Amino acid sequence: MLRVGDILSGLLEWAPASLAWERDNIGLLIGSPDREVERVLVCLDVTEAVAREAVERGAQCIVAHHPLIFHPLKSIRTDTARGRLIEMLLRERISVIAMHTNADAARGGLNAELAAVLGLEHPRRLDMPKGMLRKLVLRIAGGATVADDIAHILGHVPDCTWSSHALTEGYAVEVLAPAFRLGDIQSVLIRELGAALRDHHVLSVEGALPGYGIGVAGELSDALPVRDFLARVKERLGCASLRTTPFDEAMNVRRVAVSSGAGSSYVQAAIAAGAEVLVTGDLSHHVFLDSADDILLVDAGHYETEQLFIRICAEELRRRFFDGKQKIDILHTRTDTNPVWFM
Ligand SMILES: [Zn+2]
Incomplete structure (x- = not known):
């Protein structure tokens, strides 16, 4: 029988902990490595609805992209939503593992997948880990x-x-x-x-570690008219809408950079990598304003650029633990946890 600790080590082999941002909080956040696991539920965020789904579908372990506990907890009060959620997970004996910036930066991780889904060839990382x-x-x-x-x-x-x-x-x-x-x-x-x-x-x-890191720059096999490229982004990431900097309708797109989640700190790196477009999420008014002359910014949404995590993480688990000898069920969440609606 597999245990939570086995799931955790398998995931860390794919996305090593040392790749995570130093202030991140990844790994086993709730539960015990000794608990037995027959079914794992993979999601982006552990919400109350996701925890209920885990109970209903019989999952003993949740693997999420975002850490349920990020800032140090000073209390676990069950008169707050967060406290009730933690209480429920402990009561139902459901363990929670987070694979966050380590999964962003991993080989075959979230940034690599985002680039692949948009059809980027010759992928190179925007920010490779140093000293590794x-x-x-x-x-x-x-x-x-x-x-x-x-x-x-x-x-x-x-x-x-x-x-x-x-x-x-x-x-x-x-x-x-x-x-x-x-x-x-x-x-x-x-x-x-x-x-x-x-x-x-x-x-x-000395030097950076190739094949790992945050953000990817690459090229499309053929230059696409800008409207066709934006239609591709919308369709392949399932976006209800995109926010972009103003662009010339006659523009063609070939050199593209991506950064999953919130990528405003990678705008300069994308420009330095020669990208004509950066596809990311969570861009603010001032980031749009300051970079409009240098690069086409496409805010496709934090959720939309990261929901690929569910598929790639489930595939990693399947590859490691679903080989017929150590059979576990790996479930993709059916709960829509996108916290942003478009009206
Ligand atoms: Zn995120």
């Missing part, structure tokens, strides 16, 4: 098969590359990987190489 690259230097005894052995051992480990060269005695191997994969890489190498592993040490490497 490590080099693992190994000295290995053995003959000419060392390179093949390493390829065999590390071939299935995501995000790592390696090179080797012969020493007077044995081989030197250098493995480049994100810090959050290092523990797994070291343990598999120690286990597989055994006594042949003479020594190893870790060095920090």
Whole structure:
């Protein structure tokens, strides 16, 4: 039987905790890692309606994008809506996991998916994590098969590359990987190489970590008339309406940047990346005003640019836990939690 802790570790393998914004609050927020789980409900926000849905559909664990508890709690008063919700989740023994900015920044995470859904090719991150690259230097005894052995051992480990060269005695191997994969890489190498592993040490490497981070810039395969591009955004993200800066009707769109959720702090990065358009959410009057000459801003909505989380997170869970051996049900919420209506 799977437990909440298994679900949590699977999700953190996809979206490592160190990718999260330092003031974020991700991970297991309510419940216990020891609780058994047969059914998981995936949603964007844990509202009272979502919690009721979890009870009705028999889910013991909710995985949400937004943290239910973000600011430190000073009280849990059941005469407030938030307090009643927490009380209900505890009473019904429903655990709550949040995968927030770590899921935004993950490889195959929310920003990558938003770019893919809008048809962006050659995706590059607007803001890559810094200080996360490590080099693992190994000295290995053995003959000419060392390179093949390493390829065999590390071939299935995501995000790592390696090179080797012969020493007077044995081989030197250098493995480049994100810090959050290092523990797994070291343990598999120690286990597989055994006594042949003479020594190893870790060095920090300058530079950003490619393939991860907030915001994506890319290109459409063909330039689209601006109205066609906006129609694509509306249709593919299910937007009732879009807010944009004024644009020239004759404009064609090819270079596009995206940032899921609230992306006003990525406008300059999108301009620097050469994007003609930034698709994001939660833009204010002054952000529109200040950037209108430099880039076409498209506010497609916070909810609309993030609801893709439900599908991609459920797919990650299915890929890890729905392989026939450890069968759990993974449910997409049926509750519409968009807090904004268009009249
Ligand atoms: Zn959000």
